[in-house]
Amino acid sequence: MHDWSTLGAGMDDLIDGFYRSSSGIVDGHTVDLSRVDVTHPWALGVSCLLLIERQQFTDKRVILPMDEGTLQYLKRMRFDERLKELGYMDAVDRFSSIAIEEREDLNVQEITHCRYVDEFNARLGRFERMFRNFGLNDQDAKRALVIFGELGNNVFDHNLGNWPTNFSGSIVIAQNYPSFKRIECAIGDAGVGFLGSLRAAFPELKDDIAAIQKGLKGYTGRIGEDRGNGLQTIQNWTIKDFHGILNIHSGGGLVQVDEQGIQTKEVMPVVGTIAQFVIYYT
Amino acid sequence: MIHMVLELKKFGKILNSRASGREAVLRARQIVNGEKDTSDDLILDFSEVGVVTPSFADEFISGLKKQYPHKKLNIRGAEGNKVLQDVLNLVEQKGVPS
Numbered sequence: 412m413h414d415w416s417t418l419g420a421g422m423d424d425l426i427d428g429f430y431r432s433s434s435g436i437v438d439g440h441t442v443d444l445s446r447v448d449v450t451h452p453w454a455l456g457v458s459c460l461l462l463i464e465r466q467q468f469t470d471k472r473v474i475l476p477m478d479e480g481t482l483q484y485l486k487r488m489r490f491d492e493r494l495k496e497l498g499y500m501d502a503v504d505r506f507s508s509i510a511i512e513e514r515e516d517l518n519v520q521e522i523t524h525c526r527y528v529d530e531f532n533a534r535l536g537r538f539e540r541m542f543r544n545f546g547l548n549d550q551d552a553k554r555a556l557v558i559f560g561e562l563g564n565n566v567f568d569h570n571l572g573n574w575p576t577n578f579s580g581s582i583v584i585a586q587n588y589p590s591f592k593r594i595e596c597a598i599g600d601a602g603v604g605f606l607g608s609l610r611a612a613f614p615e616l617k618d619d620i621a622a623i624q625k626g627l628k629g630y631t632g633r634i635g636e637d638r639g640n641g642l643q644t645i646q647n648w649t650i651k652d653f654h655g656i657l658n659i660h661s662g663g664g665l666v667q668v669d670e671q672g673i674q675t676k677e678v679m680p681v682v683g684t685i686a687q688f689v690i691y692y693t
Numbered sequence: 694m695i696h697m698v699l700e701l702k703k704f705g706k707i708l709n710s711r712a713s714g715r716e717a718v719l720r721a722r723q724i725v726n727g728e729k730d731t732s733d734d735l736i737l738d739f740s741e742v743g744v745v746t747p748s749f750a751d752e753f754i755s756g757l758k759k760q761y762p763h764k765k766l767n768i769r770g771a772e773g774n775k776v777l778q779d780v781l782n783l784v785e786q787k788g789v790p791s
Binding site (some may be wrong): 502511528532535536539550553554557561641644 | 709750774776
């Protein structure tokens with residue numbers, strides 16, 4: 412389990428820590444989750460993307476954490492249901508003996524798979540209630556929902572009809588840390604990623620980090636359409652209105668933006684993208 | 694003069710996505726044309742709408758502007774909803790935003 416006392420102390424320590432300890436997490440078609448702290452939305456989202464990428468292989472395997480408390484957390488987040496959906500049946504069996512005290516915890520939003528944009532839109536009311544339950548006031552909950560909705564739109568707008576795997580749609584995970592008045596909300600997709608989406612319009616883009624940075628400036632890969640800019644709004648509102656952080660991992664690139672500026676890092680590659688906004692409330 | 698009013702709450706309390714915005718423009722066109730409206734303005738009433746995302750607002754408002762270039766679009770019902778006002782301002786600042 413992560414050290415709660417470090418939360419809010421710096422630039423997304425949880426995410427930095429996740430990648431520092433992720434060396435060797437992937438070995439061929441095996442994903443070893445016993446090596447990393449998976450008890451936060453970002454780690455769960457990246458783990459899901461790694462598992463989705465390997466779902467087609469008959470020798471796919473996931474090594475679960477040993478710690479009973481972590482397994483309880485994973486079950487509460489319905490990680491077992493995602494494993495079942497992806498066909499990691501050996502691991503699903505491990506959860507059959509795991510007991511959890513309660514399903515309802517207003518500080519977590521279990522992993523939710525929205526296959527289609529209509530499914531995502533239909534759940535927006537529920538996600539607005541989630542933000543209120545986390546402790547946001549009326550206007551902040553609405554603002555968080557706009558950020559959330561725009562991130563979700565991007566998933567479908569840039570991947571419709573072009574999903575690289577048989578797994579389509581978005582994965583949503585959120586968690587509230589009441590002691591630190593911090594909310595983490597992650598949206599992942601096993602889609603074409605920033606580079607795949609933008610390269611047609613900007614063939615000069617050399618890597619995933621450059622593509623994410625291009626997207627953050629408001630450029631879009633939808634050639635011939637007058638659109639884009641949603642990501643700029645997400646960025647501005649996350650940072651200026653919530654003093655928060657926007658994290659984006661697409662392909663092998665990680666970009667983190669906050670009030671201090673932008674940081675980039677090459678990280679282990681994933682299929683698609685995971686974006687997370689971290690916000691603070693009073 | 695009778696002003697044409699589009700009540701956005703009838704499109705939904707949470708308005709999201711470009712696809713929904715485009716569909717809303719098509720519906721709005723039928724409503725406006727069906728009324729044989731001759732006024733020079735079109736009132737967009739956001740009363741009781743909770744959340745509008747920039748994607749929807751962009752698609753809807755720019756779509757209406759293209760559809761009715763000679764009508765003035767007037768917004769009402771956004772009072773008291775700062776987030777909604779911010780979204781509409783984003784769209785307004787960009788003209789026909791992207």
